Amino acid sequence: MFKRFRGGVRLPHLKPTANIPIERAKPPATTVVPLKQHVGAICEPLVGKGDRVRTGQKIGDSPAQLSAPVHSPVSGTVVDIRPSPIPTGEEVPSVVIESDGADEWMEMVGIDPEKSSREEILARIREAGVVGLGGAAFPTHVKLNPPKRVDTLIINGCEGEPFITSDHRLMVEQAERVVEGVRIMMRVCGAERAVIAIEDDKRDAAERMREFEDGRITVALLPARYPQGDERHLIKALTGREVPAGGLPFDVGVVVNNVATAKAVADAVLDGRPLIDRVVTVTGEVRNPKNLLARIGTMFSALVEECGGAAGSPDMVIAGGPMMGVAQWCDVPLIKGTNCILLTRSRAEEERDCIRCGRCVDACPMGLMPALLASYSKKRMFDRCREASAMSCDECGCCAYVCPSKIPLVQYIRQAKAFLREAKK
Amino acid sequence: MRPVVSPSPHIRDSVTVEEIMYSVILALIPAVAAGVYFFGPQVLVIIAVSVATAVATEFAAMRAMGRRFRNDGSAILTGLLLALTLPPTVPLWIPAVGSFFAVGIVKCAFGGLGHNIFTPALAGRIFLALSWPAIMRTWPEWVGPDGITSATPLQLWKHQGVITSYAKLFIGNYGGCMGETSALALLIGGLFLIARRYIDWKIPVSYMGTVGLLMLLLGQDPIFHILAGGLMIGAFFMATDYVTTPLTGRGRVIFGIGAGVIVVVLRMFSGMTEGVAFSILIMNAFTPLIDRFVRPRVYGVGK
Numbered sequence: 001m002f003k004r005f006r007g008g009v010r011l012p013h014l015k016p017t018a019n020i021p022i023e024r025a026k027p028p029a030t031t032v033v034p035l036k037q038h039v040g041a042i043c044e045p046l047v048g049k050g051d052r053v054r055t056g057q058k059i060g061d062s063p064a065q066l067s068a069p070v071h072s073p074v075s076g077t078v079v080d081i082r083p084s085p086i087p088t089g090e091e092v093p094s095v096v097i098e099s100d101g102a103d104e105w106m107e108m109v110g111i112d113p114e115k116s117s118r119e120e121i122l123a124r125i126r127e128a129g130v131v132g133l134g135g136a137a138f139p140t141h142v143k144l145n146p147p148k149r150v151d152t153l154i155i156n157g158c159e160g161e162p163f164i165t166s167d168h169r170l171m172v173e174q175a176e177r178v179v180e181g182v183r184i185m186m187r188v189c190g191a192e193r194a195v196i197a198i199e200d201d202k203r204d205a206a207e208r209m210r211e212f213e214d215g216r217i218t219v220a221l222l223p224a225r226y227p228q229g230d231e232r233h234l235i236k237a238l239t240g241r242e243v244p245a246g247g248l249p250f251d252v253g254v255v256v257n258n259v260a261t262a263k264a265v266a267d268a269v270l271d272g273r274p275l276i277d278r279v280v281t282v283t284g285e286v287r288n289p290k291n292l293l294a295r296i297g298t299m300f301s302a303l304v305e306e307c308g309g310a311a312g313s314p315d316m317v318i319a320g321g322p323m324m325g326v327a328q329w330c331d332v333p334l335i336k337g338t339n340c341i342l343l344t345r346s347r348a349e350e351e352r353d354c355i356r357c358g359r360c361v362d363a364c365p366m367g368l369m370p371a372l373l374a375s376y377s378k379k380r381m382f383d384r385c386r387e388a389s390a391m392s393c394d395e396c397g398c399c400a401y402v403c404p405s406k407i408p409l410v411q412y413i414r415q416a417k418a419f420l421r422e423a424k425k
Numbered sequence: 426m427r428p429v430v431s432p433s434p435h436i437r438d439s440v441t442v443e444e445i446m447y448s449v450i451l452a453l454i455p456a457v458a459a460g461v462y463f464f465g466p467q468v469l470v471i472i473a474v475s476v477a478t479a480v481a482t483e484f485a486a487m488r489a490m491g492r493r494f495r496n497d498g499s500a501i502l503t504g505l506l507l508a509l510t511l512p513p514t515v516p517l518w519i520p521a522v523g524s525f526f527a528v529g530i531v532k533c534a535f536g537g538l539g540h541n542i543f544t545p546a547l548a549g550r551i552f553l554a555l556s557w558p559a560i561m562r563t564w565p566e567w568v569g570p571d572g573i574t575s576a577t578p579l580q581l582w583k584h585q586g587v588i589t590s591y592a593k594l595f596i597g598n599y600g601g602c603m604g605e606t607s608a609l610a611l612l613i614g615g616l617f618l619i620a621r622r623y624i625d626w627k628i629p630v631s632y633m634g635t636v637g638l639l640m641l642l643l644g645q646d647p648i649f650h651i652l653a654g655g656l657m658i659g660a661f662f663m664a665t666d667y668v669t670t671p672l673t674g675r676g677r678v679i680f681g682i683g684a685g686v687i688v689v690v691l692r693m694f695s696g697m698t699e700g701v702a703f704s705i706l707i708m709n710a711f712t713p714l715i716d717r718f719v720r721p722r723v724y725g726v727g728k
């Protein structure tokens with residue numbers, strides 16, 4: 001029934017928090033809110049040191065089209081605006097807010113999407129600071145306003161990486177809210193149909209979502225295979241269409257949004273509630289792994305404490321999943337795109353010579369030859385890398401995952417991409 | 426505590442080079458057993474000399490290059506494969522010289538595992554066959570279709586037009602190299618490797634398929650040509666050597682077809698009776714070219 005995307009790998013089903021209900025994390029005493037948590041322009045701070053802020057108050061915004069405002073996740077006082085490392089590995093100016101413990105909210109007013117214009121709804125989504133919550137953090141108001149006509153909205157509930165269960169729990173516990181968001185998104189982007197894509201290791205989530213199927217919204221249960229949650233492969237699996245290289249999903253009439261984003265859109269439009277919290281799975285070597293509904297700006301260390309602290313002796317903190325997540329070198333704040341905090345042990349694995357087994361070629365969903373790309377990159381033959389479509393690499397990690405010689409293939413390809421990007425300038 | 430930072434992905438599949446090499450060695454055990462059964466315990470002695478020389482050569486070569494020796498199983502495998510391509514009657518210095526050449530010159534001189542152009546065991550065999558042809562063409566005596574013979578089925582076919590029975594070829598009780606005679610034993614090992622996905626079925630299928638098809642078109646017995654001689658051990662264990670064969674599925678099919686064509690040409694139109702070793706070595710030389718031009722279609726390009 002569904003087309004299979006090329007390559008990919010079957011990852012072990014390691015999701016210890018799949019059946020643990022979402023728990024509300026304590027709003028922390030101090031939050032650090034980065035002024036850029038999204039793809040696009042950095043926000044200018046709208047508050048200064050010493051200012052009092054309320055929960056949900058806009059504290060940063062940008063006139064740029066491709067950007068998204070940020071809001072105060074607590075009520076309290078701005079104590080500093082300073083650069084802070086964020087989970088993506090960048091360092092960006094951030095607003096540090098000392099909470100007063102009152103959690104005093106701004107007044108929120110929703111709108112009726114049926115009685116509002118497309119533009120009004122888009123403005124609401126933008127104003128609430130909604131970005132893609134699956135990890136990429138692309139501003140949602142831009143995504144829902146494609147320059148070409150789209151016929152299909154795909155709601156991505158694949159969540160194929162091990163350990164991450166935040167979307168899974170959201171679908172199980174707040175299916176109705178997710179669907180409300182889906183309806184709003186359909187209306188805004190003009191898609192006639194919406195497909196909610198869920199992998200078959202989350203049958204309970206699919207069952208919950210199926211209760212809301214109607215003629216236009218359907219649930220697709222896909223065989224679990226990583227990286228199906230990558231939008232390019234999801235589009236291929238569901239529609240058979242292929243996004244042209246260098247293009248975007250709207251080029252083939254599709255818009256893809258994550259389930260948590262749909263929920264955030266419903267909150268923004270129906271309640272006027274800005275995006276100041278999200279569900280994050282805190283897992284791995286922690287005492288009590290949890291799915292936490294946590295305020296943006298909460299430090300990772302506080303969230304780990306919320307789960308009883310580290311268990312065993314992890315020496316790595318990863319923002320995101322084990323396949324594409326970013327290893328942290330210091331304590332960082334939770335940002336909109338962080339779906340998982342994974343504590344784990346590093347593995348000292350020596351890189352060996354390539355034995356040319358071809359496993360990476362078979363596993364690459366993009367149809368690349370990772371072994372060749374890596375060897376070109378190692379020898380600094382970057383023009384050969386470009387010729388072999390290095391720029392098409394999504395860094396999904398399948399190649400390095402299957403490599404028997406434990407070569408960090410993705411890292412070599414990243415280096416080539418960085419060089420080629422630099423050379424283009 | 427300072428956290429460890431390393432690039433994603435942070436988890437790895439459990440497969441290792443050692444696992445792959447030892448699995449192939451395991452898959453050769455039926456062929457070794459058949460060799461011992463049909464040709465006697467001398468087979469084990471030849472294998473032992475070949476394997477020991479291969480490992481010792483790799484150890485010495487790595488030391489000489491200032492690199493770490495690592496018993497990843499690849500030298501053992503080369504020694505074992507080389508031994509299985511020898512007649513069971515060879516003096517013991519033959520496997521020693523062959524293994525030394527295979528591992529020292531063909532593999533390590535090119536940079537060790539992963540860097541060699543030619544399949545070491547086969548290049549070692551060819552070296553021996555060209556240097557000591559008489560020794561390499563002496564077969565133990567067998568009761569053949571027309572009495573006592575010391576020829577292989579392919580020699581009988583070529584020079585006397587005699588076809589050995591399928592049953593005999595399948596079981597392996599006839600004259601030939603130690604590990605190539607029993608199609609049954611090789612099939613067990615080969616199917617194990619395919620089922621466990623250690624090797625790609627595309628190479629043995631395209632290789633043996635091409636030989637069978639062309640022989641049929643040339644009016645020969647296709648089954649005989651698939652079962653006789655070194656084709657089966659070559660197709661399952663030599664032409665599937667990762668290092669010297671193409672990276673892509675389509676490339677491997679081209680490799681198999683090319684090798685198949687060469688076998689048929691050599692068996693039909695040259696003085697040679699066998700042709701398997703040369704066919705694979707010649708295609709080894711084409712592997713870099715195949716990898717350069719036969720690539721998967723990149724997602725979002727050209728569709």
